[in-house]
Amino acid sequence: MEPLLGYMPTTTTYPFTFCNIAMSSIAKPLVDQGPDFSAFQRLVRSLFPGAQAQNIRMLEGSVYPIHFLQMSNGLELVLKTRPISATPILxxxxxxxxxxxxxxxxxxxxGIDGIPQPLKVDIPHYPPRTGYLLRNSIKGVALSEISFPLTSDDRKSIDRQLGAxxxxxxRQTASQFGLVHSVASGVGWRTWKQxxxxxxxxxxxxxxxxFISLPYPExxxxxxxxxxxxxxxxxxxxxxxxxxxxxxIxxxxxxxxxxxxxDFTSALWGDPLMADVFGSPSPEFLHGxxxxxxxxxxxxxxxxxxxxYRSVLKIAxxxxxxREGDEELAARRVLTAQLATLSTLEYP
Structure with missing residues (x-):
């Protein structure tokens, strides 16, 4: 079956690097055998001489392994690595x-407010080294994990801030449309439609x-x-x-x-309305x-x-x-309603 436009650009080049260091000693423990405390210590000492990682916690359920590091100098860092080779990804x-x-x-x-500072990144293309990204942590608690009540005014304020x-x-723009790595490599698309x-x-x-059952022709x-x-x-x-x-958040x-x-892994160069928050935005978000x-x-x-697109992505x-749960069934119900609505529309 041919792609919609007959061609999909792919690339394995990556022109941007903060710091490229050998990771052969840390790659295997981090990804295949679990965290290696000494490997973490060597990595953070290269940035903060005299400081040590006092506690390391791994986030469960993430495709790209994420480790939270509490440092003796009071800093909290986040280390994200490539998934293990056996992990199926899109x-x-x-x-x-x-x-x-x-x-x-x-x-x-x-100078965008609320963006975690990147500290080191190494993106090798050949094993046994593994790619990693080390950044500062942001103080606070995720909106999904709050244990304190939020008033209506609190939520309105959060929506306004998110909109801003x-x-x-x-406001950041590029010369081409498409995935970030494609545009960075000069093989993006000339139009958003493409x-x-x-x-x-x-x-x-x-x-x-x-072999996922979906109404592909429709x-x-x-x-x-x-x-x-x-x-x-x-x-x-x-x-x-x-x-x-x-x-x-x-x-x-x-x-x-x-x-x-x-988490900026879903970033691309395209239409601002592609962001999930525009699916059902609040008046406060639109104001922000x-x-x-x-x-x-x-x-x-x-x-x-x-x-x-997002419904198909959730199902896939x-x-x-x-994973097991109700997310697939909910996404299928939404997709069915979306396709029914699309069938009634014409443009221009």
Whole structure:
């Protein structure tokens, strides 16, 4: 089966590096055998002479292994590494570590508030070394893990702040559309329509290869039939698709204000409306974002296409992660409703 546009760019090059150090001594313990305390100590001492990691905690359930390091100098660091070779991942998940490193560097250099500082990154392409990203931790607690009550005013304030963060991130632009690693390598797309259809087609190829039952012909038909709506997007903006996930929003437990955002692996260059927060935005979020993007004639169709993409992505991830639960059924119900709505629409 041919891709929607006949070609999907891929690359294994990565032009950006903070620091490239040999990791052969740390790669195997970190990924295959669990954390090696001495390996962590050697890594952090290269940055903070005299300091030591006093406690190491691994985040469960993450495809890209994440370790939290508490340092003797009071700092808290986060170390993210590549997944083990046997971990099944989607095609567009192959360069998530590179994506996050690139985006963190860009946003930190631009002085965007609430962005964790990147400290070191090494992205080798050949085993036995493994890629890793070391960054500062953001003080606070994830919105998904808060143990204190939030009032209606608290939630409105959080939404306004999140809207402002999305606006600040979206002010970053590029010369091409597409995945961050593709654009960084000069093989992005000239138009957003090309980039999105290629991205969507890649996801459906992964789903078909895993024998996931989905109405592929119907999805492709609607995507192509309504793709002219995507031509309204003419400037590639930086978009963090999953920025609205409660686990990615860090709150100050004392002020109940947003202290930062974490996880930029879903970033791409495209339409700001691609972010999940535009699926059902609150008035406070839109006020914080401060733009009339949703008033454009093509916006409802674009939003539906993006929502359809995210539903397929949720279903595919359930299969690739071998997860059990209600998320797949919920995503299928939403997808069915989305396709029914798309079938009633025409553009232009």
């Amino acid at each position: 095609r567009n998940e192959r360069y998530l570590l590179e994506t996050e490193a690139t985006v963190l560097s860009l946003l930190w250099q631009r 963060v999305v606006r600040s991130i979206g 980039a999105f259809l290629s991205l969507f087609d890649s996801l459906m190829w992964d789903s078909e290869n895993a 999805i492709r038909q609607h995507a192509i039939r309504l793709s002219a709506a995507l031509d309204d997007v003419v400037v590639p903006h930086l978009v963090v698709v999953d920025i609205g996930k409660p686990s990615h 860090i709150l100050d437990p004392n002020t109940k204000q947003v202290s930062g955002i974490v 974002f401060g733009s009339d993007l949703m008033d454009v004639k093509s916006a409802p169709i674009r939003l539906l296409l993006y929502s359809c 991830r359930q299969y690739y992660r071998n």
